[in-house]
Amino acid sequence: MMDEIHDAADLSETNWAPTRASSALALLGTAGGVGALALVVGVPKGTAVAAAGAICLALSLWLLTFETWRVPATLGASLLLVPAGAGITAGVGYESLVAFAVSFPAGSPTRVVGQILRIAGVMAVLWGCTIAVFGAAASARGVATSRSVSKCLGLVTRVALLPTNFFIALAGYGLVTNLELGAGGALAEFVSAATDWLFAPTPGEVHLLQFGVLAGAATYASYRALLDLPTEALAGEATVGDVKVADALAALRRSLAGLLALAAFGIPVAFVVEFLLPAEKGLALLPEAGHDLLVVVTSSAGLRDLLWWVTLVAGAAAAVATLVRRSSRASTREVLVGYAPFVAGGAVVAGVHVAHGPILRGLIGFVESRLEPPLAGRFADLADGVVSFYGSETVVLGLMAGVLTLAVGGVFALWLAFAAGFVSDRVAGPSLAGGGLFLAAAFAGTVDAPFWLVLSGLVVALMVWDAGEFAATLGSEVGRRAATRRVELLHGLGALSVGAVGVLAAGALSQAVFSGGSSGVSGGELGNLSVALLGAVAGVVLLVMALR
């Protein structure tokens, strides 16, 4: 109700952004919480790199909200997606590498499960911190909305398309040329057999099917070309003799359509005649003259060449006409905005082509230096084998394609969160920041982080969300230009004191449980049971109150 009473005098966008004090509180809380948790869990480097990637992603989303300078903004957003994906992948990958290097080889098989759980906990903290940083960065300008995220999904898919296709082509080429299965030879044989079948008929025989396929293709391409080219507009009112050109063209189009229908019907018939019917029951039944004519027409190499060229030229004309038509309908800016991500993908491919050697050497050296000697040796052997098989460009391009595909997956997950309604447009940033921090704090508890830090992390996470949501509501109702600081600070203090009470209660509860456990077997059991019962009752009461 109040949100709608924006007076006409106050139309500036910035005024209705989340208010400053609470937003600053949420940002500081996120930064502090992420820093403390990453340090305590021992993943500061990975968190820093992944956070940089998350900030790149938020920047990319911000660029996508631009209404002016859309072409450079889209190009910038596309290019930023590469460091975003690389940063997050590198950060998470590095820390998982370190965690694996520390945990394995495990001392005993029983410890494997424990180590895996530990690694899962570390990864969850890392992911939580990354999401929190992304949420905080996105909340600064409110750039994370379902619209911008779905735009980003389209963008990252298009950016990933070229590198992925190039990688598949290069890897396929590497496979074909290196594998000694004769795959290349088989492919070449297949191609030459097909072209012979199509273009070099044995003289003196009827080749209905091949001829039918070529004729059908030529007819279809001509029909499409006639349909897509602006023939009517060009012909205008021109006449040749007594015939209007436009009418003649229309008649031609109709005849081609008829021919096309004939081909669609005739090719299956030709297939049946060629392969299924015995020779004496099929064409042999035709009269001599008809049979000879068929032989001349269907086995004429010149006619086939003509049909082939008609197909090529008409097909190319139709394709160009379609592209031009599509581009001319959209404005130049729209076309450029549409192609910007492909340009970015092309830039990635070109960059890899130029700098693949140093990149790969650096990467392999870095990974080797992080692994223990037996593992490092095995990794070096593996890497050498892969690189010598595919070539370093293919490997780096594959890594890039992988990073971009992961980015597609990440943005898709984000899009899913919006689509499923877990995150709303209005408070997307604070929700992600608070949610990520909460996840990190909760999982920090599973990897032996100090209990006070876990509890503080939880309080900070809830405060970040609370302050962010409060700032968004206050901004939309009252605006930034109004005096709001006192109310914001009061609200923040209130949330902090509730958190403090919660921390005290949780501390007391855990103290009660642990001291109960140490005082004696029966007493401990009784103590635990009574505390659990009390907790359960309190929880049920609160749940009922909350759902009331």
Add this chain to the structure above:
Amino acid sequence: MSRDRLRERVPRFRGSLAGTLLLTTLGLLYADARLFAAAVVPLSYVAFGALSSLSGAAEPEIERTFDAASPPPGSEVEVTLTVRNAGESALTDVRVVDGVPDELSVVSGSPRAALALRPDEEATVSYSVVAKRGEYDFDDPAVRVRTASATDRATLAVEASGETTLDCARSVSDPPFGEASPRRVGTHTTDSGGEGVEFHSTREYRPGDPISRIDWRRFGKTGDLTTVEFREERAARTVVVVDARPVTRTTPSAGYPNGAELCAYAGEQLYDALTAANVATSVTALGLGDEDVPGGLPADDLLWAASDGGSSARLVFEAIGSAADRDSSEEVPGDGTGAGAKSDSGPDAGQSPDSASPSSETPTEHPAATDGGEQTDNGTEDPTVRALLARLPADAQVVLVSPVLDDWPLSLARSVSARGHDLAVLSPDVTGGASSAGESSAGESPTGDSSPGASPGRAIAGTRREIRLWDLRTTGADTVDWSVSDPLGIALERSLQTLL
């Protein structure tokens, strides 16, 4: 809390509930009692949200005051809301949105605020609006009260005590029919003989001539009765011509009254002053449309309020007000902080003098450029000037109230002076003023950048206007330049000195 109250609970802490479940699940999965205990933290927020309620809160009291009772158009009026918590319990989050009329634009401060009030505490919210001609009713402020957890909120419209109407129009008094006399004595000397001080002529005595005017000396010498005539002195008729043509409907900044509005206001004040000084005053307006006047315009398109009857001056000024507002709907109101900057680049740029004056230049370039000899003829060809001259009484002096944004006033001045009428021009400055903007507006504007005259286009428009005023003076007209930020009284005093 009373009327129009909408109270609702906002389920804010669902996320905390999910967090509680997550921690409980993790505690069970990892068999960790600490994680289980940590679930108390999000649960405490859930409890906080569920338990806090507005039950004891009372409706705040609001009072509104304006710093100027009846301000001139274009001036900034400070509106102050005083919000008081009259209840027993503290209000931690009170959001107030004052009901500013759509027509008025807020130039500094914000009509919205979020306040925290202890019992009996009061807080003030101040903002400024630009006054416009007319009466504007403020709506009741909308108020939303929340608990500290923001889970319980009440939305209500609180009736504000104090002032509710911003009145920025002094209605023109009806012409004093009762006191009207066809010939009023004044200081304006005329060419007809009669009673007065200065000698005019002598003539033969006619029965009924006052004895005091018989030339006794001559009677003594010749025996003929002769009557002395003095140069008669009386107030001439004054015609106030208010210029409300479309070209004048430009504003220095979005949200400020346009030139036609300012002309209407100045013309109204001038009319009142002249009528009060017992001067026979007629009013007419240029640029009116049929839709501005009930019943449509007369045949010569000039709505004329004569001093001795005809349509009333109030009708004329109302019509001008309606014509001035006609283009206002296209304006995009500014946001206060960037009013100056917005009108440079925003869609309302078409309304600002930057763009309006060049376009208005084109059709009227010729009279200014050509030689002086043909001016009158050229001017008379203009149908408006012709109609105006046709209606002017022979002894009338003309006061043109116009922002002088094109060369039309100049052609009028030439035509009028060719007919022997006196002309005075009272010109409100809507260009922000090439020379005066810096000193007059920058100090007043709290944000600094909303001062008119900030853009080069406006500066050029201001310079052209000054040149036109100079040209008007060379035709013999008296010009009074009214900088809108100055009180109108000073300008009126100066213009009245030339008239009375």
